[in-house]
Amino acid sequence: YQRYPNRTNREIMVEYARSHRLDSNKFLSPSQIREIEDLRPENNRFVRTLVRESGQKSFLRVFEDAQVFPSEAEISASMKKLVMDLPKVGFVTGHGERDCIREGDRDYNKFALEKSFRYSLINQGFDFEQISLDNPVAGEYDILIIADARVAYSQEHLANLEAFVASGGNLLVAGEPGRQDVMNEVVSSLGVRFLPGRVVKPQENFLADFIRAIPTSQGGEMMFGLADMRRQGQVVTMPGLAALDYSGVKDFDVKELFVADTAASAWIEMETENFIDDSVTVDAAMGERMMAGIPAALALERAVEGKEKLQKIVVLGDADCISNGEVSMNRRNVSSANYNLIMSAFYWLSDEEVPIDVRRPSPPDRKVFLGLTGMKVAKWSMVVFLPVAMLLLYLLMWVRRRSR
Structure with missing residues (x-):
């Protein structure tokens, strides 16, 4: 518009088409495009549309990463969405929880709704919406997310939440230091507690409350994404962690997914x-002591009568670790994979429906055993004997054809 002031959109398009030697008649106006497909909800970005004979449709998007185009996982999720009901996620609101729509650093738009982010829920086959606990939600949603509530829940809201849990609904709860009182009301029926204070570990270059949570062997056995993190030495960054206590859990099988530290250097x-x-120092008078293996994330599961599959719950001691800012953050000398936690947790919570698992078995012939003598033979065979044999074969064929 600055280059072509006082021109209409079509006049500007004609100028651009002429400069690029393109036929301007091949371009459609926004209103003409909307007659085919309204792309305003897609921010007018390029998409591919999958449409069934019933009119049901699903989008295949391009992404702002090195790969750009959808991979097997995104294509499969989009097609799967057309033929079956995939998990429906409800983000609980009304108590100051993290927002899945806003794009602030502390909010959850990136992993929930960001259409240009490959690993967002919407691109991995999930449906979601923001919900209130004013009405019963049991049976309406497959997974609920409660992240960093700031205002205490009313008795009505707690009753609706507990009814959802009692019915076998899956749940992800993320707490935060300073909100333990509010969040403990939310998880009291589970037997889990967010402990007072915050986990610290003095270190160079980072604040003492910046924690690099380490995936556990239990977590690796439960979620293959965490097993990959363990093999590659990756961590989940948690800038402010409330330690978790699960000594009061009775009805669930509990496993630690992440711990704050494997050595006794945190408290x-x-x-x-x-x-x-x-600066921070251990104050024994306040009950502080160095500890190893402070739980940072838990997985709970149990059988519920009338439900075919196990009920699954994930509890995080830090709500920032899956926020917009932290998922997008790169720190020097910190090999973080917070998106792996998101993908792994929701794959587990969705009973392995989505995101689509596209792993393949390792090929059996990935190793070659060859000695020095064998290497020399192979080298001469490929460099000398094979080319000479091909040349002789060519000459033989040429001579025979000439003789005819």
Whole structure:
């Protein structure tokens, strides 16, 4: 518009088409495109549309990453969405929870709704919406997400949440230091507690409350994405972690997915809150002590009467680790894979429906055993004997054809 002031959209298009030697008649106006497909919800980006004979449709998007085009996982999820009901996710609102629509650093738009992000739920086959607990939600949603509630739940809301849990619904709960009182009301029926204070580990270049959560062997056995993280030495970054206690759990089988540290170099800090200007030390008088294996994320599961599959619940001690800012963050010398936690957790919570598992068995002939003598023979065979044999074969065929 600055280059071509006082011109209509079509006049500008004609100028661009002429400069690129294109036929301007091949281009459609926005209103003409909307008659075919309204792309305003897609931010007018390029998409492919999959349409069934019934009119049901699904989008295949391109992404802002090195691969750009949808892979087997995204294509399969889009097609699967056309032929079966995939998990429906409800983001609980009304108590100051993290927002799945807003694009702030602390919100959850990136992994939930961001259409140009390959690993967002919407691109992996999930349907989702923001919900209130004013009405019963049992049976309406497959997975509920409650992240960092700031306002206490009313008795009515707690009753509706507990009814959802009692019915066997799957759940992801993410807490945050400073919100333990509110969040403990949410998870009290599970037997899990967010402990007071916050986990700290003094280190160079980062604040003491910046935690690199390490995937456990139990987590690797439960979720293949965490097993990959363990093999590659990756972590989940948690800038502010409330330790988890599951000693009160009775009805669930509990496994630790991540721990704050495998060595006894971290502790739960009860006093210090300003980690920029103040230093932290262990204060035995406050009950602080160095600990190894402080739980940072838990997985709970149990059988529920009347439900064919196990009920599954994930509890995170930090709500920032799956936020827009943290999923997008790159830190020097920190091999983080927070998106792996998202993909793994929702694959598990969806009973392995989506995201689509596109792994393949390792090929059996991935190793070659060849000695020095064998290497020399192979080299001469490929470099000398095979080319000479091909040349002789060619000459023989040429001579025979000439003789005819």
